[in-house]
Amino acid sequence: MSIVHPRAVAVATLVCLVTSMGTAVAAPDRPAVVAPPPSTAALVQQAERIVAAGVPGVVVETRDERGRRTVVAGTGDLRTNRAPRADGRFRIGSVTKSFTATVVLSLVAEGRVDLDAPVTSYLPGVLPYPELISVRELLQHRSGLFDYGTVLWADPELVARSRFTDHEPAELVGIATREPLAPAPGDAFGYSNTDYVLLGMLVERVTGHDYADELERRVLRPADLRDTYVSGHVPGLPRPAMRGYEAVGSPARLTDLTVYNMSVAPASGDIVSTTADVNRFYTALLGGRLLPDRLLREMQQALPAFPGFDYGLGLGRTELCGQEVWGHVGGVPGYGTYSFTDPAGGRQVTVVVNQGLTQDGAAEDAAYALVALELCGVPSAG
Template sequence: MNADHLAGAGRRGRLGLRLAAVAVAGVTVATLAPTAAVAAGVEVPAAVGAAGTEEERRRPAVDLGPELRALVERGGATAAVGEARENGRRAWRDAAGVVDLGSGRAARADGRFRIGSVTKTFVSTVVLQLVDEGRLRLDDPVERYLPGIVPNGGAITLRQLLNHTSGLFDYLEDQRFLYHDDASLRSYLAKGRWTDFRPEDLVAVSAGHAPYFAPGQGWHYSNTNYILTGMIIRKVTGRTWQREVERRIVGPLRLDATTFPGSSPGIPGPHAHGYVQLPEGPADITLINPTVADAAGNGISTAADLDRFHAALFGGRLLSPARLAEMTTAVPAPMIAAHYGLGLIRYDLPCGEVWGHTGGIPGYNTILLGARDGSRQFALSFNVLEGAETDETGAAIDAFFMKAACGAGPAARDGRVGSPLKLLR
């Protein structure tokens, strides 16, 4: 998702509870003070080994364990889990940190987490399947499917929704989704996080603001685009976007740990908790009503499931070659120093390009990226203590990202190269 949801001004410097793109200057992303877990009186384990099969115990082609552990040991994340796959086989998996600050139980490599805007890639894939079936056309106007729902809907196409060139205002940049001080954060924790939103409510918030630009005349990440996309899926299929993702992607690929929970506030199965910082210490933010994210960021998954989804998508199992070519036709996205296709981000690195998406929702950040030819994928989830950021986590995330994408060669080691990564929420 994109704007700073409940993002604090003043003391928090708009770095608080962010459901939005972390457009941090330079190459870093949202960061967390190294002392966060220690301040809570918990000794955070450095790492938990992968499960016990022979394949998982073998030495990986690229060992990302040190970079993962750095998120906890120096970056201060309370938990981090990751997996990398190469040529259809798991090459590495690990976990670091704790499930929760109260018990200090070690995080699990198979733990589930909220995936934020990585949900958009699932939703876009469903749309492109419907295009393959002749039930949608990318250059049809929004007005054709949702008459009267959005101003100027006759001039905005489905393609422009998917690649964020519609110009529509991001509802999460509205002041009602921002917090400005500890009092408003406490109010959100006590009441606001349980609010139930309909997609129409979120679109109406956007419609109350002027667009960023005329359709097709710029690029601005806007979660409103994917709220509308989810509504179009329901209009065309007669089923919710969640149900369509489940029957078209989750079921066929056997992504058994992936869910799209609607309004349910919990995370099923094993998972690490998310936290936000208050003056008296960390407050648990794991439970929220995720209807505020809807088709823009409602999903829950694991690193293993995300890697399998990426491999299937780029391996040609979900879309025709023509639709995958359209999905990877990307426009410049200067806000994130990258290019954006249809529900996909392309990062251009010294070692080549990587494709995927990043995501975040309170307490959770996710990275899912890999090679265009489907030969390599890597997924990472880490739990930041919102509001207690330093530069350390940004450096640790950059190090993980560059090594996972480029291996252990000069491009990954050269600090002068840096990472263009921006986490989108």
């Protein structure tokens, strides 16, 4: 369920990653060094390494001193064996959470939501617990709520069988609230998609409008994201789109799950976008165009989450080659997304692969190697 994997998000552990030129990327504990961005050929070679590690296809967009660049590798459609299109749409998975957090914080800016108020102030009767969970704790995954996704997407076969199942947010929250809170609210980080389903419900209750309409008004139009939308109950993707696959069955074979009803992940993983739009979003967000400075600072008050990775309000932070970088990752049926930005250095990268929940760890490592290659650059020899 748009899951962030503890092993995968520890980008800071991916030090001494070897580039196509055979030069190691600087380790995070070294002083920050401005190294030239990689060549396009180096990006292509690293994208090809991701494909070699087992995923069908890859699309990458970077933004740096060399300008905006896109590279592709592998195939975007196993039926035709065509390369992925650089402008193809895909499901961004948990990167959706950064968008949802931005919508909620824009309501905070208007005085319509209090970060430290209990969510039951806005959604009375939705949670059965005596303990109070604040809006901030939902945003920061410190609510203690069970992740319903571990039930609905317990294995690849179930994921594939459920592709046309329709869900409502209250149903998903109901699955989660069969379980006790663990740990207690505020005690520790515990990644749960239930948190963001509740935040989507909160947006709709406070505004009286659909979450998709509020996202359009508060994020998509201000950031000029023309190829981004909430898929909701509509299972298909408009063309152009990279087709998405998962390894299903025994023996496992790649199964096309492009068509998928993402009502299973409302406000937590149901946005469709492009690499260009995802980069535009983080540029607008971290550049202060979507939120007042004080609330962007709140968003960036990150606490320890996974080893080497802290989590703020819908936004993750790690360190690469002495630089603080921000972003999110996501995995849903058919797609895995890695998007990180170095605001200080002006570098940005979004990588999407068309295999999300069943991709091999080697493919994840290769994707993070590409992130590090772009954000750290290529130190000169000697």
